[in-house]
Amino acid sequence: MVETLVLIPGLACTxxxxxxxxxxxxxxxxxxxxxxxQDDSIAAxxxxxxxxxxxxxxxxxxxxxxxxxxxxxxxxxxxxERLALLDTSARPDTPEASRDRERLIALAEAGRLDEIHxxxxxxxxxxxxxxxxxxxxxxxxxxxETGAEAYIRQQRAIMARADSRPSLPGIEIPTLVxxxxxxxxxxxxxxxxxAEMIEWASLVVVPDAGHMSTLEQPDRVIQAMQLWxxxx
Numbered sequence: 001m002v003e004t005l006v007l008i009p010g011l012a013c014t015x016x017x018x019x020x021x022x023x024x025x026x027x028x029x030x031x032x033x034x035x036x037x038q039d040d041s042i043a044a045x046x047x048x049x050x051x052x053x054x055x056x057x058x059x060x061x062x063x064x065x066x067x068x069x070x071x072x073x074x075x076x077x078x079x080x081e082r083l084a085l086l087d088t089s090a091r092p093d094t095p096e097a098s099r100d101r102e103r104l105i106a107l108a109e110a111g112r113l114d115e116i117h118x119x120x121x122x123x124x125x126x127x128x129x130x131x132x133x134x135x136x137x138x139x140x141x142x143x144x145e146t147g148a149e150a151y152i153r154q155q156r157a158i159m160a161r162a163d164s165r166p167s168l169p170g171i172e173i174p175t176l177v178x179x180x181x182x183x184x185x186x187x188x189x190x191x192x193x194x195a196e197m198i199e200w201a202s203l204v205v206v207p208d209a210g211h212m213s214t215l216e217q218p219d220r221v222i223q224a225m226q227l228w229x230x231x232x
Contacts, residue, residue, distance in 0.1 A: 002081050002229060004057040006049065008034040008065030010087075011154050012116075012143040017062060020218030021225060028229070032057070036068060037150035042161045046071035050079065058229060060084035060176075062214060063186065064154060070164040073171060084176040084228055086221070087211050089186045090164035090194050101155045108148040108155075116151075117143055126182040126210040135215055168197035175201040176228035180209030180216065202228070 005025060009017045015033040022031050034049045045068045059080050061069035066088025073080055093101070107116050117140050122130060129135055143151070175198050179191035188205050195203035204224045209216040 002029055002058040004030045004032060004053065004055065005229070006032045006034055006053055006057045006059050008036060008049070008059070008061035008068050009142075010061075010063030010065050011158065012146045012151050013062070013065075013139075014142045014145050016138055016142050016145075017212075018214055021214055021222055024222045025225060025229070029058075034061075034065070034068065036064065036154065037146060038153075039157065040153040041157050042067050042071050043075075045157065046075055050076055055079070056081050058082045058084070060086060060225065061088065062086040063088050063211065064158055067158065067161050067164070070167065071162070074164075074167055077171075080173060082174040082176075082228065082231070083171060084178065084225060085191075085194060086176075086178045087180060087183050087186050087191075087213055088194075089190045090168055090197070091190070092161060092163040093159050098159045101159050105152050105155050108151050111148060113143050113148060113151070114140065123184050124211050125216055126180060126208055128208060129210065129216055135212070138215060139212065165193075165197065168194060169199070171198045172200060174228060174231040176204065176224060177201050178204040178206060178213065178221065178224055180206050180211060180213040182208070182210045183213070185211045202231075 007018045032053055036045045039045045056079050059069050066085045104116050177191050177195040179188050195201040206213045206217050206220050214221050
């Protein structure tokens with residue numbers, strides 16, 4: 001088991017995104033949740049993580065957190081003992097996605113965060129979870145905690161992110177690539193593409209989960225992460 005596990009939340013998410021995993025995994029290692037709300041580029045977020053966390057660590061990021069994790073691997077691969085890429089993509093933003101982000105940024109600038117959640121909610125979770133009030137309240141709460149200014153910074157950072165695919169074949173540490181089977185934002189074929197590029201990767205497709213797999217199917221994600229952390 002590693003001594004330190006760094007978790008990187010996704011867009012408009014906080015440590016609550018990993019609450020079940022933190023509770024289950026903290027007995028075996030020290031868990032640090034990266035701060036991704038202060039900076040306006042993926043590189044700056046990765047640099048802050050490397051400054052804030054000493055020594056070596058295991059690294060797991062979901063969605064935007066995965067973009068940051070891959071940037072950490074480019075900047076300081078010797079610091080990372082094992083890597084988990086959850087519901088994320090190595091591809092750069094598409095023009096269509098960037099246009100959608102600009103529309104969401106405009107809503108955030110107008111202080112309409114709840115409208116952003118309403119627009120995104122159907123795509124964030126598996127269809128079976130769309131009536132889950134507790135899950136919806138958790139996501140709304142994280143967005144409000146993040147706030148409009150940090151949300152805008154994060155969206156700008158995501159839009160300008162690099163294409164990480166060329167660097168994936170150079171990753172030579174135990175790597176977990178995990179995705180919800182119903183993830184419509186970064187679907188299983190995107191995860192499969194990453195796993196096939198990383199020689200040491202294992203692919204886990206989580207049933208009955210969408211993009212928010214850590215909260216939709218927490219026990220299945222915990223099991224996958226425990227196996228990943230114990231791999232030699």
